[in-house]
Amino acid sequence: MELRGKNALITGAGKGIGRAIALALAKEGVRVGLVARSTADLEQIASTISSQHQTKTAFASADVSKRSEAEAAYNQIKHDLGPIDILVNNAGVASFGTVTEMPPEEWERMIQVNLFGTYYMTYYALPDMMDRSSGSILNIVSTAGERGFATGSAYCASKFAVLGFTESVLQEVRKHNIRVTALTPSTVNTELAAKAGLKIGEEHRMLQPEDVAQLALATLLLPDRVFVKTAGIWTTNPQ
């Protein structure tokens, strides 16, 4: 797909993987709509993009786990940039603990942000894509969406769910020429990984946010007839 001049909405664009994807898309001439809760982060990345690339940016502060905020953010970005061609559902949270140790609020929160946030944004973006018979949705999942492990019940449940959501929506909208893809990277060197205690091994041997951004770009650049269901990447570092 030719990317220049397209409009993208990236959730969780203030930091880490979302930020790297926003920068990579802006470099390709994509107009980028940035969503996260922290306005300061969004202002910072919008200003970085404006100083480095000749493309338009817009941002909206929202908690994507709240349906009304997700809808308002979608409408704000659409108002500022125009209809969204590329939706990147990246906003996510992670923490680990056994089922009985983790407070129910924390367990619920992971499902709300990682699954409901992805569902809400997709719900708002798809009608515009279907009207135009084109579009791409990238859901940032994780190897935790394919493999369960002790202390991962909430995170894995949320990511397994997003994989099921991805495949089902892909089958629904393929006939409208809308591509829905899940990226499943292993551990990436971000704040999320550090806070969750995942930064094992040498940092320079971990995946970097820019690696996931390149994978996102490569997927989007494939010919429109190619539908990728899942793309996984790892490093040589044993996880």
Ligand SMILES: NC(=O)c1ccc[n+]([C@@H]2O[C@H](COP(=O)([O-])OP(=O)(O)OC[C@H]3O[C@@H](n4cnc5c(N)ncnc54)[C@H](OP(=O)(O)O)[C@@H]3O)[C@@H](O)[C@H]2O)c1
């Ligand atoms: N890092 C890894 O090892 C790894 C591996 C595989 C997959 N992933 C997935 O990749 C995605 C990004 O992770 P990351 O490592 O880049 O995390 P990060 O560095 O913590 O960045 C997360 C971004 O999401 C935003 N966010 C969090 N909760 C939000 C909410 N409720 N509403 C809107 N925005 C929200 C954060 O901003 P605010 O806090 O300001 O809202 C931030 O901009 C996640 O879905 C994660 O599960 C990460």
